[in-house]
Amino acid sequence: MARAAAAKGVPFLHISTDYVFDGTGDQPFVPGHATGPLGAYGRSKLKGEVGVRAAGGPHLILRTSWVVSAHGANFVKTMLRLGGERESLNVVADQIGGPTPAAAIADALLTAAKAMTHGANGGTHHFAGSPDTSWADFARAIMAEAGLSCQIRDIPSSDYPTPARRPLNSRLDCSALDIAFGIRRPDWHVGLRDIVQELRA
Ligand SMILES: NC(=O)c1ccc[n+]([C@@H]2O[C@H](COP(=O)([O-])OP(=O)(O)OC[C@H]3O[C@@H](n4cnc5c(N)ncnc54)[C@H](OP(=O)(O)O)[C@@H]3O)[C@@H](O)[C@H]2O)c1
Incomplete structure:
Protein backbone atom coordinates (compact mmCIF):
# COMPACT_ATOMS: atom_id res chain seq x y z
CA MET A 1 0.00 0.00 0.00
CA ALA A 2 2.83 2.40 0.85
CA ARG A 3 4.53 1.65 -2.48
CA ALA A 4 1.28 2.21 -4.39
CA ALA A 5 0.74 5.53 -2.58
CA ALA A 6 4.36 6.54 -3.23
CA ALA A 7 3.98 5.81 -6.94
CA LYS A 8 1.08 8.27 -7.05
CA GLY A 9 2.68 10.80 -4.68
CA VAL A 10 -0.22 10.36 -2.25
CA PRO A 11 0.64 10.92 1.45
CA PHE A 12 0.51 7.63 3.33
CA LEU A 13 -0.60 7.48 6.98
CA HIS A 14 0.62 4.54 9.03
CA ILE A 15 -0.44 3.87 12.63
CA SER A 16 2.31 2.39 14.76
CA THR A 17 2.89 1.75 18.43
CA ASP A 18 4.95 2.36 21.56
CA TYR A 19 5.71 -1.40 21.41
CA VAL A 20 8.53 -0.62 18.94
CA PHE A 21 10.46 0.52 22.05
CA ASP A 22 11.89 -1.66 24.81
CA GLY A 23 10.01 0.12 27.60
CA THR A 24 13.06 0.74 29.79
CA GLY A 25 13.58 3.89 31.85
CA ASP A 26 11.00 6.38 33.03
CA GLN A 27 11.40 9.12 30.44
CA PRO A 28 9.08 9.66 27.46
CA PHE A 29 10.47 8.20 24.23
CA VAL A 30 11.15 10.74 21.48
CA PRO A 31 10.52 9.61 17.89
CA GLY A 32 14.26 9.28 17.16
CA HIS A 33 14.96 7.08 20.19
CA ALA A 34 16.49 3.69 19.40
CA ALA A 40 6.61 -10.34 17.81
CA TYR A 41 3.92 -7.65 17.64
CA GLY A 42 6.41 -4.81 18.13
CA ARG A 43 8.85 -6.41 15.69
CA SER A 44 6.16 -6.71 13.01
CA LYS A 45 5.03 -3.12 13.58
CA LEU A 46 8.65 -1.94 13.30
CA LYS A 47 8.99 -3.84 10.01
CA GLY A 48 5.89 -2.00 8.83
CA GLU A 49 7.53 1.32 9.68
CA VAL A 50 10.70 0.34 7.82
CA GLY A 51 8.64 -0.69 4.79
CA VAL A 52 6.68 2.55 4.74
CA ARG A 53 9.88 4.62 4.85
CA ALA A 54 11.53 2.43 2.19
CA ALA A 55 8.59 3.01 -0.17
CA GLY A 56 10.01 6.50 -0.52
CA GLY A 57 6.78 8.49 -0.73
CA PRO A 58 5.43 11.21 1.55
CA HIS A 59 4.30 9.48 4.73
CA LEU A 60 3.39 9.94 8.35
CA ILE A 61 4.14 7.17 10.83
CA VAL A 76 -12.13 0.62 28.98
CA LYS A 77 -14.75 -1.87 27.85
CA THR A 78 -13.10 -4.72 29.75
CA MET A 79 -12.98 -2.63 32.95
CA LEU A 80 -16.62 -1.55 32.58
CA ARG A 81 -17.69 -5.18 32.17
CA LEU A 82 -15.60 -6.52 35.04
CA GLY A 83 -16.38 -3.50 37.21
CA GLY A 84 -20.06 -4.31 36.94
CA GLU A 85 -19.48 -7.94 37.94
CA ARG A 86 -16.88 -7.75 40.72
CA GLU A 87 -16.29 -5.91 43.97
CA SER A 88 -12.56 -5.59 43.40
CA LEU A 89 -10.01 -6.07 40.63
CA ASN A 90 -6.24 -6.45 40.57
CA VAL A 91 -4.70 -4.19 37.94
CA VAL A 92 -1.03 -3.67 37.08
CA ALA A 93 0.33 -0.43 38.45
CA ASP A 94 3.90 -0.47 37.13
CA GLN A 95 3.18 -0.02 33.41
CA ILE A 96 2.94 3.68 32.60
CA GLY A 97 1.59 5.23 29.42
CA GLY A 98 -0.90 7.52 27.78
CA PRO A 99 -4.42 6.18 27.15
CA THR A 100 -5.44 7.43 23.71
CA PRO A 101 -9.04 7.76 22.50
CA ALA A 102 -9.39 6.35 18.96
CA ALA A 103 -11.49 9.39 17.99
CA ALA A 104 -8.57 11.67 18.88
CA ILE A 105 -6.26 9.58 16.68
CA ALA A 106 -8.71 9.98 13.81
CA ASP A 107 -8.80 13.77 14.34
CA ALA A 108 -5.01 13.95 14.48
CA LEU A 109 -4.64 11.92 11.29
CA LEU A 110 -7.15 14.11 9.46
CA THR A 111 -5.34 17.27 10.54
CA ALA A 112 -2.00 15.85 9.46
CA ALA A 113 -3.40 14.52 6.18
CA LYS A 114 -4.78 17.94 5.27
CA ALA A 115 -1.46 19.62 6.10
CA MET A 116 0.49 17.02 4.09
CA THR A 117 -1.85 17.47 1.13
CA HIS A 118 -0.71 21.10 1.22
CA ALA A 139 -8.97 1.68 35.83
CA ARG A 140 -9.88 3.80 38.89
CA ALA A 141 -10.78 6.71 36.61
CA ILE A 142 -12.94 4.39 34.49
CA MET A 143 -14.83 3.12 37.56
CA ALA A 144 -15.33 6.69 38.80
CA GLU A 145 -16.55 7.92 35.42
CA ALA A 146 -19.04 5.05 35.17
CA GLY A 147 -20.16 5.34 38.81
CA LEU A 148 -19.00 1.81 39.61
CA SER A 149 -17.94 0.97 43.16
CA CYS A 150 -15.44 -1.75 42.14
CA GLN A 151 -12.17 -1.31 44.06
CA ILE A 152 -8.89 -1.40 42.11
CA ARG A 153 -5.92 -3.07 43.79
CA ASP A 154 -2.42 -2.25 42.52
CA ILE A 155 -0.33 -5.23 41.48
CA PRO A 156 3.08 -5.46 39.77
CA SER A 157 3.28 -6.85 36.21
CA SER A 158 5.07 -9.87 37.68
CA ASP A 159 1.75 -10.84 39.34
CA TYR A 160 -0.07 -10.71 36.00
CA PRO A 161 1.94 -12.95 33.65
CA THR A 162 1.06 -12.66 29.96
CA PRO A 163 2.45 -14.71 27.05
CA ALA A 164 3.98 -11.56 25.54
CA ARG A 165 6.21 -9.18 27.51
CA ARG A 166 4.77 -5.68 27.73
CA PRO A 167 6.85 -2.51 28.06
CA LEU A 168 6.86 -0.96 31.53
CA ASN A 169 7.49 2.49 30.12
CA SER A 170 5.09 3.41 27.31
CA ARG A 171 5.48 7.18 27.74
CA LEU A 172 5.66 8.90 24.35
CA ASP A 173 7.10 12.38 23.89
CA CYS A 174 4.57 13.98 21.53
CA ASP A 187 -6.77 14.84 27.66
CA TRP A 188 -7.89 11.22 28.05
CA HIS A 189 -10.34 12.21 30.82
CA VAL A 190 -12.41 13.96 28.15
CA GLY A 191 -12.16 10.99 25.80
CA LEU A 192 -13.10 8.61 28.62
CA ARG A 193 -16.20 10.65 29.44
CA ASP A 194 -17.22 10.59 25.76
CA ILE A 195 -16.71 6.81 25.56
CA VAL A 196 -18.79 6.13 28.67
CA GLN A 197 -21.52 8.46 27.39
CA GLU A 198 -21.49 6.78 23.97
CA LEU A 199 -21.80 3.35 25.57
CA ARG A 200 -24.67 4.55 27.79
CA ALA A 201 -26.48 5.95 24.76
N1 LIG B 1 -4.95 -1.21 20.50
C1 LIG B 1 -3.95 -0.47 20.94
O1 LIG B 1 -3.83 -0.18 22.15
C2 LIG B 1 -2.92 0.06 19.99
C3 LIG B 1 -1.81 0.75 20.50
C4 LIG B 1 -0.88 1.29 19.62
C5 LIG B 1 -1.05 1.13 18.26
N2 LIG B 1 -2.11 0.43 17.78
C6 LIG B 1 -2.25 0.25 16.33
O2 LIG B 1 -3.54 0.72 15.93
C7 LIG B 1 -4.01 -0.05 14.81
C8 LIG B 1 -5.38 -0.62 15.13
O3 LIG B 1 -5.23 -1.43 16.28
P1 LIG B 1 -6.50 -2.04 17.02
O4 LIG B 1 -6.05 -2.44 18.38
O5 LIG B 1 -7.65 -1.12 16.83
O6 LIG B 1 -6.69 -3.36 16.19
P2 LIG B 1 -7.99 -4.22 15.99
O7 LIG B 1 -9.03 -3.89 17.00
O8 LIG B 1 -7.51 -5.62 15.84
O9 LIG B 1 -8.53 -3.68 14.61
C9 LIG B 1 -7.80 -3.92 13.46
C10 LIG B 1 -8.65 -3.53 12.28
O10 LIG B 1 -7.91 -3.79 11.09
C11 LIG B 1 -8.70 -4.57 10.22
N3 LIG B 1 -7.82 -5.46 9.48
C12 LIG B 1 -6.96 -6.37 9.98
N4 LIG B 1 -6.34 -7.02 8.97
C13 LIG B 1 -6.82 -6.49 7.84
C14 LIG B 1 -6.56 -6.74 6.47
N5 LIG B 1 -5.68 -7.65 6.09
N6 LIG B 1 -7.20 -5.97 5.57
C15 LIG B 1 -8.09 -5.05 5.95
N7 LIG B 1 -8.38 -4.78 7.23
C16 LIG B 1 -7.75 -5.49 8.16
C17 LIG B 1 -9.64 -5.35 11.11
O11 LIG B 1 -10.78 -5.68 10.36
P3 LIG B 1 -11.91 -6.71 10.96
O12 LIG B 1 -12.64 -5.96 12.02
O13 LIG B 1 -12.72 -7.00 9.76
O14 LIG B 1 -11.14 -7.88 11.48
C18 LIG B 1 -9.94 -4.32 12.19
O15 LIG B 1 -10.99 -3.44 11.80
C19 LIG B 1 -2.94 -1.11 14.56
O16 LIG B 1 -2.07 -0.64 13.55
C20 LIG B 1 -2.20 -1.20 15.89
O17 LIG B 1 -0.90 -1.66 15.72
C21 LIG B 1 -3.05 -0.10 18.62
Missing part, protein backbone atom coordinates in the same frame (compact mmCIF):
# COMPACT_ATOMS: atom_id res chain seq x y z
CA THR A 35 13.85 1.02 18.88
CA GLY A 36 13.98 -2.38 20.57
CA PRO A 37 10.70 -4.28 20.49
CA LEU A 38 10.16 -6.87 23.21
CA GLY A 39 7.92 -9.19 21.18
CA LEU A 62 2.10 7.90 13.94
CA ARG A 63 3.03 5.87 17.00
CA THR A 64 0.29 5.77 19.56
CA SER A 65 -0.49 3.81 22.72
CA TRP A 66 -3.23 2.30 24.87
CA VAL A 67 -6.01 2.90 22.35
CA VAL A 68 -9.52 3.08 23.83
CA SER A 69 -12.95 3.52 22.29
CA ALA A 70 -16.62 2.65 22.64
CA HIS A 71 -16.02 0.24 19.74
CA GLY A 72 -14.04 -2.99 19.55
CA ALA A 73 -12.33 -4.71 22.44
CA ASN A 74 -10.19 -2.49 24.64
CA PHE A 75 -9.26 -1.78 28.27
CA GLY A 119 2.95 20.13 1.27
CA ALA A 120 3.76 19.70 4.99
CA ASN A 121 6.43 17.11 5.77
CA GLY A 122 5.37 13.92 7.56
CA GLY A 123 7.96 11.67 9.14
CA THR A 124 7.74 9.65 12.34
CA HIS A 125 5.72 11.14 15.20
CA HIS A 126 4.18 10.25 18.53
CA PHE A 127 0.60 10.83 19.66
CA ALA A 128 -0.77 9.71 23.01
CA GLY A 129 -3.38 10.88 25.48
CA SER A 130 -2.38 12.99 28.50
CA PRO A 131 -1.51 12.72 31.35
CA ASP A 132 0.60 9.58 31.53
CA THR A 133 -0.83 7.14 34.04
CA SER A 134 -0.74 3.51 35.15
CA TRP A 135 -3.29 0.90 34.12
CA ALA A 136 -4.44 0.77 37.74
CA ASP A 137 -5.02 4.53 38.02
CA PHE A 138 -6.70 4.49 34.62
CA SER A 175 6.08 17.47 21.32
CA ALA A 176 7.40 17.04 17.75
CA LEU A 177 3.85 16.46 16.48
CA ASP A 178 2.73 19.69 18.13
CA ILE A 179 5.61 21.62 16.55
CA ALA A 180 5.05 20.09 13.10
CA PHE A 181 1.25 20.09 12.92
CA GLY A 182 -0.07 21.97 15.96
CA ILE A 183 -1.55 18.70 17.25
CA ARG A 184 -1.57 18.53 21.06
CA ARG A 185 -1.93 15.53 23.31
CA PRO A 186 -5.64 14.98 24.03
Whole structure:
Protein backbone atom coordinates (compact mmCIF):
# COMPACT_ATOMS: atom_id res chain seq x y z
CA MET A 1 0.00 0.00 0.00
CA ALA A 2 2.83 2.40 0.85
CA ARG A 3 4.53 1.65 -2.48
CA ALA A 4 1.28 2.21 -4.39
CA ALA A 5 0.74 5.53 -2.58
CA ALA A 6 4.36 6.54 -3.23
CA ALA A 7 3.98 5.81 -6.94
CA LYS A 8 1.08 8.27 -7.05
CA GLY A 9 2.68 10.80 -4.68
CA VAL A 10 -0.22 10.36 -2.25
CA PRO A 11 0.64 10.92 1.45
CA PHE A 12 0.51 7.63 3.33
CA LEU A 13 -0.60 7.48 6.98
CA HIS A 14 0.62 4.54 9.03
CA ILE A 15 -0.44 3.87 12.63
CA SER A 16 2.31 2.39 14.76
CA THR A 17 2.89 1.75 18.43
CA ASP A 18 4.95 2.36 21.56
CA TYR A 19 5.71 -1.40 21.41
CA VAL A 20 8.53 -0.62 18.94
CA PHE A 21 10.46 0.52 22.05
CA ASP A 22 11.89 -1.66 24.81
CA GLY A 23 10.01 0.12 27.60
CA THR A 24 13.06 0.74 29.79
CA GLY A 25 13.58 3.89 31.85
CA ASP A 26 11.00 6.38 33.03
CA GLN A 27 11.40 9.12 30.44
CA PRO A 28 9.08 9.66 27.46
CA PHE A 29 10.47 8.20 24.23
CA VAL A 30 11.15 10.74 21.48
CA PRO A 31 10.52 9.61 17.89
CA GLY A 32 14.26 9.28 17.16
CA HIS A 33 14.96 7.08 20.19
CA ALA A 34 16.49 3.69 19.40
CA THR A 35 13.85 1.02 18.88
CA GLY A 36 13.98 -2.38 20.57
CA PRO A 37 10.70 -4.28 20.49
CA LEU A 38 10.16 -6.87 23.21
CA GLY A 39 7.92 -9.19 21.18
CA ALA A 40 6.61 -10.34 17.81
CA TYR A 41 3.92 -7.65 17.64
CA GLY A 42 6.41 -4.81 18.13
CA ARG A 43 8.85 -6.41 15.69
CA SER A 44 6.16 -6.71 13.01
CA LYS A 45 5.03 -3.12 13.58
CA LEU A 46 8.65 -1.94 13.30
CA LYS A 47 8.99 -3.84 10.01
CA GLY A 48 5.89 -2.00 8.83
CA GLU A 49 7.53 1.32 9.68
CA VAL A 50 10.70 0.34 7.82
CA GLY A 51 8.64 -0.69 4.79
CA VAL A 52 6.68 2.55 4.74
CA ARG A 53 9.88 4.62 4.85
CA ALA A 54 11.53 2.43 2.19
CA ALA A 55 8.59 3.01 -0.17
CA GLY A 56 10.01 6.50 -0.52
CA GLY A 57 6.78 8.49 -0.73
CA PRO A 58 5.43 11.21 1.55
CA HIS A 59 4.30 9.48 4.73
CA LEU A 60 3.39 9.94 8.35
CA ILE A 61 4.14 7.17 10.83
CA LEU A 62 2.10 7.90 13.94
CA ARG A 63 3.03 5.87 17.00
CA THR A 64 0.29 5.77 19.56
CA SER A 65 -0.49 3.81 22.72
CA TRP A 66 -3.23 2.30 24.87
CA VAL A 67 -6.01 2.90 22.35
CA VAL A 68 -9.52 3.08 23.83
CA SER A 69 -12.95 3.52 22.29
CA ALA A 70 -16.62 2.65 22.64
CA HIS A 71 -16.02 0.24 19.74
CA GLY A 72 -14.04 -2.99 19.55
CA ALA A 73 -12.33 -4.71 22.44
CA ASN A 74 -10.19 -2.49 24.64
CA PHE A 75 -9.26 -1.78 28.27
CA VAL A 76 -12.13 0.62 28.98
CA LYS A 77 -14.75 -1.87 27.85
CA THR A 78 -13.10 -4.72 29.75
CA MET A 79 -12.98 -2.63 32.95
CA LEU A 80 -16.62 -1.55 32.58
CA ARG A 81 -17.69 -5.18 32.17
CA LEU A 82 -15.60 -6.52 35.04
CA GLY A 83 -16.38 -3.50 37.21
CA GLY A 84 -20.06 -4.31 36.94
CA GLU A 85 -19.48 -7.94 37.94
CA ARG A 86 -16.88 -7.75 40.72
CA GLU A 87 -16.29 -5.91 43.97
CA SER A 88 -12.56 -5.59 43.40
CA LEU A 89 -10.01 -6.07 40.63
CA ASN A 90 -6.24 -6.45 40.57
CA VAL A 91 -4.70 -4.19 37.94
CA VAL A 92 -1.03 -3.67 37.08
CA ALA A 93 0.33 -0.43 38.45
CA ASP A 94 3.90 -0.47 37.13
CA GLN A 95 3.18 -0.02 33.41
CA ILE A 96 2.94 3.68 32.60
CA GLY A 97 1.59 5.23 29.42
CA GLY A 98 -0.90 7.52 27.78
CA PRO A 99 -4.42 6.18 27.15
CA THR A 100 -5.44 7.43 23.71
CA PRO A 101 -9.04 7.76 22.50
CA ALA A 102 -9.39 6.35 18.96
CA ALA A 103 -11.49 9.39 17.99
CA ALA A 104 -8.57 11.67 18.88
CA ILE A 105 -6.26 9.58 16.68
CA ALA A 106 -8.71 9.98 13.81
CA ASP A 107 -8.80 13.77 14.34
CA ALA A 108 -5.01 13.95 14.48
CA LEU A 109 -4.64 11.92 11.29
CA LEU A 110 -7.15 14.11 9.46
CA THR A 111 -5.34 17.27 10.54
CA ALA A 112 -2.00 15.85 9.46
CA ALA A 113 -3.40 14.52 6.18
CA LYS A 114 -4.78 17.94 5.27
CA ALA A 115 -1.46 19.62 6.10
CA MET A 116 0.49 17.02 4.09
CA THR A 117 -1.85 17.47 1.13
CA HIS A 118 -0.71 21.10 1.22
CA GLY A 119 2.95 20.13 1.27
CA ALA A 120 3.76 19.70 4.99
CA ASN A 121 6.43 17.11 5.77
CA GLY A 122 5.37 13.92 7.56
CA GLY A 123 7.96 11.67 9.14
CA THR A 124 7.74 9.65 12.34
CA HIS A 125 5.72 11.14 15.20
CA HIS A 126 4.18 10.25 18.53
CA PHE A 127 0.60 10.83 19.66
CA ALA A 128 -0.77 9.71 23.01
CA GLY A 129 -3.38 10.88 25.48
CA SER A 130 -2.38 12.99 28.50
CA PRO A 131 -1.51 12.72 31.35
CA ASP A 132 0.60 9.58 31.53
CA THR A 133 -0.83 7.14 34.04
CA SER A 134 -0.74 3.51 35.15
CA TRP A 135 -3.29 0.90 34.12
CA ALA A 136 -4.44 0.77 37.74
CA ASP A 137 -5.02 4.53 38.02
CA PHE A 138 -6.70 4.49 34.62
CA ALA A 139 -8.97 1.68 35.83
CA ARG A 140 -9.88 3.80 38.89
CA ALA A 141 -10.78 6.71 36.61
CA ILE A 142 -12.94 4.39 34.49
CA MET A 143 -14.83 3.12 37.56
CA ALA A 144 -15.33 6.69 38.80
CA GLU A 145 -16.55 7.92 35.42
CA ALA A 146 -19.04 5.05 35.17
CA GLY A 147 -20.16 5.34 38.81
CA LEU A 148 -19.00 1.81 39.61
CA SER A 149 -17.94 0.97 43.16
CA CYS A 150 -15.44 -1.75 42.14
CA GLN A 151 -12.17 -1.31 44.06
CA ILE A 152 -8.89 -1.40 42.11
CA ARG A 153 -5.92 -3.07 43.79
CA ASP A 154 -2.42 -2.25 42.52
CA ILE A 155 -0.33 -5.23 41.48
CA PRO A 156 3.08 -5.46 39.77
CA SER A 157 3.28 -6.85 36.21
CA SER A 158 5.07 -9.87 37.68
CA ASP A 159 1.75 -10.84 39.34
CA TYR A 160 -0.07 -10.71 36.00
CA PRO A 161 1.94 -12.95 33.65
CA THR A 162 1.06 -12.66 29.96
CA PRO A 163 2.45 -14.71 27.05
CA ALA A 164 3.98 -11.56 25.54
CA ARG A 165 6.21 -9.18 27.51
CA ARG A 166 4.77 -5.68 27.73
CA PRO A 167 6.85 -2.51 28.06
CA LEU A 168 6.86 -0.96 31.53
CA ASN A 169 7.49 2.49 30.12
CA SER A 170 5.09 3.41 27.31
CA ARG A 171 5.48 7.18 27.74
CA LEU A 172 5.66 8.90 24.35
CA ASP A 173 7.10 12.38 23.89
CA CYS A 174 4.57 13.98 21.53
CA SER A 175 6.08 17.47 21.32
CA ALA A 176 7.40 17.04 17.75
CA LEU A 177 3.85 16.46 16.48
CA ASP A 178 2.73 19.69 18.13
CA ILE A 179 5.61 21.62 16.55
CA ALA A 180 5.05 20.09 13.10
CA PHE A 181 1.25 20.09 12.92
CA GLY A 182 -0.07 21.97 15.96
CA ILE A 183 -1.55 18.70 17.25
CA ARG A 184 -1.57 18.53 21.06
CA ARG A 185 -1.93 15.53 23.31
CA PRO A 186 -5.64 14.98 24.03
CA ASP A 187 -6.77 14.84 27.66
CA TRP A 188 -7.89 11.22 28.05
CA HIS A 189 -10.34 12.21 30.82
CA VAL A 190 -12.41 13.96 28.15
CA GLY A 191 -12.16 10.99 25.80
CA LEU A 192 -13.10 8.61 28.62
CA ARG A 193 -16.20 10.65 29.44
CA ASP A 194 -17.22 10.59 25.76
CA ILE A 195 -16.71 6.81 25.56
CA VAL A 196 -18.79 6.13 28.67
CA GLN A 197 -21.52 8.46 27.39
CA GLU A 198 -21.49 6.78 23.97
CA LEU A 199 -21.80 3.35 25.57
CA ARG A 200 -24.67 4.55 27.79
CA ALA A 201 -26.48 5.95 24.76
N1 LIG B 1 -4.95 -1.21 20.50
C1 LIG B 1 -3.95 -0.47 20.94
O1 LIG B 1 -3.83 -0.18 22.15
C2 LIG B 1 -2.92 0.06 19.99
C3 LIG B 1 -1.81 0.75 20.50
C4 LIG B 1 -0.88 1.29 19.62
C5 LIG B 1 -1.05 1.13 18.26
N2 LIG B 1 -2.11 0.43 17.78
C6 LIG B 1 -2.25 0.25 16.33
O2 LIG B 1 -3.54 0.72 15.93
C7 LIG B 1 -4.01 -0.05 14.81
C8 LIG B 1 -5.38 -0.62 15.13
O3 LIG B 1 -5.23 -1.43 16.28
P1 LIG B 1 -6.50 -2.04 17.02
O4 LIG B 1 -6.05 -2.44 18.38
O5 LIG B 1 -7.65 -1.12 16.83
O6 LIG B 1 -6.69 -3.36 16.19
P2 LIG B 1 -7.99 -4.22 15.99
O7 LIG B 1 -9.03 -3.89 17.00
O8 LIG B 1 -7.51 -5.62 15.84
O9 LIG B 1 -8.53 -3.68 14.61
C9 LIG B 1 -7.80 -3.92 13.46
C10 LIG B 1 -8.65 -3.53 12.28
O10 LIG B 1 -7.91 -3.79 11.09
C11 LIG B 1 -8.70 -4.57 10.22
N3 LIG B 1 -7.82 -5.46 9.48
C12 LIG B 1 -6.96 -6.37 9.98
N4 LIG B 1 -6.34 -7.02 8.97
C13 LIG B 1 -6.82 -6.49 7.84
C14 LIG B 1 -6.56 -6.74 6.47
N5 LIG B 1 -5.68 -7.65 6.09
N6 LIG B 1 -7.20 -5.97 5.57
C15 LIG B 1 -8.09 -5.05 5.95
N7 LIG B 1 -8.38 -4.78 7.23
C16 LIG B 1 -7.75 -5.49 8.16
C17 LIG B 1 -9.64 -5.35 11.11
O11 LIG B 1 -10.78 -5.68 10.36
P3 LIG B 1 -11.91 -6.71 10.96
O12 LIG B 1 -12.64 -5.96 12.02
O13 LIG B 1 -12.72 -7.00 9.76
O14 LIG B 1 -11.14 -7.88 11.48
C18 LIG B 1 -9.94 -4.32 12.19
O15 LIG B 1 -10.99 -3.44 11.80
C19 LIG B 1 -2.94 -1.11 14.56
O16 LIG B 1 -2.07 -0.64 13.55
C20 LIG B 1 -2.20 -1.20 15.89
O17 LIG B 1 -0.90 -1.66 15.72
C21 LIG B 1 -3.05 -0.10 18.62
